[in-house]
Amino acid sequence: MAQWQMYPRNLDTRGDSRQEVMLSGGIFTGINSFDIKDEQSVNEYGWDTDEFYPAKSTAKAPVAYGASGNARTYLLTNFGSTQLVRAVGSTLQYNSSGTWNNISGSFSSIDWSAANFDINGPALILTNGSDTVRYWNGSTLNTLSSAPKGRIVAADNLRVFISNVPSDESQDQIHYCAFQDATDWSSAENSGIVQYYTANGGPVTAMTTFGGCIWVFKKDAFALIYHTGDARAFYRLVPSSDNIGCVNPKTLVDMGSFLAWLGQDDVYIGAAGAANRIGEPVRTFISRINQTYLSKCCAFTDGLRYYLNLVIDTATEPNIRLVYDTRFKTWQVAGINEQYLYGVRFNNAVYAGNVAGMTYKLNAATTTGAWMVETKDFDRSEAEKEYNEIHAQMYAPTGTTVTFQVSTDQGNTWQTIGDPIQGSSSAQNQNIIVPLDVVPIANWIRFRFSGTGPFRLYSFERYFKTHPVQI
Numbered sequence: 001m002a003q004w005q006m007y008p009r010n011l012d013t014r015g016d017s018r019q020e021v022m023l024s025g026g027i028f029t030g031i032n033s034f035d036i037k038d039e040q041s042v043n044e045y046g047w048d049t050d051e052f053y054p055a056k057s058t059a060k061a062p063v064a065y066g067a068s069g070n071a072r073t074y075l076l077t078n079f080g081s082t083q084l085v086r087a088v089g090s091t092l093q094y095n096s097s098g099t100w101n102n103i104s105g106s107f108s109s110i111d112w113s114a115a116n117f118d119i120n121g122p123a124l125i126l127t128n129g130s131d132t133v134r135y136w137n138g139s140t141l142n143t144l145s146s147a148p149k150g151r152i153v154a155a156d157n158l159r160v161f162i163s164n165v166p167s168d169e170s171q172d173q174i175h176y177c178a179f180q181d182a183t184d185w186s187s188a189e190n191s192g193i194v195q196y197y198t199a200n201g202g203p204v205t206a207m208t209t210f211g212g213c214i215w216v217f218k219k220d221a222f223a224l225i226y227h228t229g230d231a232r233a234f235y236r237l238v239p240s241s242d243n244i245g246c247v248n249p250k251t252l253v254d255m256g257s258f259l260a261w262l263g264q265d266d267v268y269i270g271a272a273g274a275a276n277r278i279g280e281p282v283r284t285f286i287s288r289i290n291q292t293y294l295s296k297c298c299a300f301t302d303g304l305r306y307y308l309n310l311v312i313d314t315a316t317e318p319n320i321r322l323v324y325d326t327r328f329k330t331w332q333v334a335g336i337n338e339q340y341l342y343g344v345r346f347n348n349a350v351y352a353g354n355v356a357g358m359t360y361k362l363n364a365a366t367t368t369g370a371w372m373v374e375t376k377d378f379d380r381s382e383a384e385k386e387y388n389e390i391h392a393q394m395y396a397p398t399g400t401t402v403t404f405q406v407s408t409d410q411g412n413t414w415q416t417i418g419d420p421i422q423g424s425s426s427a428q429n430q431n432i433i434v435p436l437d438v439v440p441i442a443n444w445i446r447f448r449f450s451g452t453g454p455f456r457l458y459s460f461e462r463y464f465k466t467h468p469v470q471i
Helices: 280-287 291-296
Strands: 017-021 041-045 056-058 061-064 073-079 083-088 091-096 099-103 113-118 122-127 134-136 141-143 152-155 160-163 173-176 192-195 206-210 213-218 221-230 233-241 259-262 267-271 274-277 298-301 305-310 320-325 330-336 340-346 349-354 359-365 370-375 385-395 401-407 415-417 428-433 446-452 456-466
Touching: 041 330, 073 113, 073 122, 073 349, 083 340, 083 349, 122 152, 152 206, 160 206, 192 233, 206 259, 233 274, 259 298, 280 320, 280 330, 298 340, 298 349, 305 340, 385 401, 446 456
Parallel strands: 073 340, 113 152
Antiparallel strands: 017 456, 041 370, 056 456, 061 359, 073 083, 083 091, 091 099, 113 122, 122 134, 134 141, 152 160, 160 173, 173 192, 206 213, 213 221, 221 233, 259 267, 267 274, 298 305, 305 320, 320 330, 340 349, 349 359, 370 446, 385 428, 385 456, 401 415, 401 446
């Protein structure tokens, strides 16, 4: 009868150590890769959170929504829950059942701002700082000839507010209409102006209604305007911060329980007049914003995630889309080179418009594009290690391509390892040998997973043997 005994330890090539990693922590840039958490990445694109979290899952693909407007997108917003409305070039359009229809008129080819209100029925107030203010009622475009031509508009259930008016002596004034009458901007005892003065000066940069207040921003400050209920002074402006502001009105998004926006050096969330930083993991991207094209950045939400589109490095259009998931407090890079300029949540779906005038419904189809994730440098120590193999637990259906790579010099050079995978309709375990003739012994190692098509990484394990320190 056969006698079994333990495999001699000095001949065991399977590795003395085994470490498992789940890349569930999102991206973290700006500090040494040794010092971030094991579950975080140093570089990535093509990812989003889904129902399989904490698995690392590829972002779903967008689907074209109607025909192109054949010109740059200058607005994408909602008329209540009835229609999408967009500005493409000098044309305004509304979407009915997936078809874009022109709204009569020709307008300046510049960014618009919009807010829903009531003018003898539902109305969408539209302003761009140049043309006469308009409102759309679902079938007809009308003018608000007495309204100031401001660049920013907001509305609550009482009044419409317009700010950053080029003809004002200073662009720190917030105009408001008469009580529930957006056609009246001149009644001395009913309409008026609130001036937002700060020590550093400057124009109003963003404005929205939230939590029963009007939130007003400059690039380095913000304040709340409260309704007093006193006819002698309808509104009272209360400063909230003299060092936190919003640098782009298109990044200011109502997330439901709080606001989110892009500041000068961070991303912030705010509620009840207070604000907190959340952008530390993506601070490197924020510092790389091309300030010349800061006005082209934008953001939107699906109710759970904050999608932030930035123009970074030498790009002149938005070339990276970051996503912050409010449930898991993680940042990821959802897409690159998409060039989205406006986005809106409409009837529980997310839509975005790009530089070519196309409107897309986001996260609407199976992943088709490329993706990549690069881990931190593992196993920092003085001793050298011999890496033997990787076991990756993943989902990669037929048609998906996957490449496994390793680097022992912090990402300067990469070596491809492993055999082509076989697609499967269920989760699988992929065993990947790390050949010693390709990847020599090293002090630390970094991994990169890349490919195309739908992919989900549940976790992976690395096996290695630590060598004695040579003295």
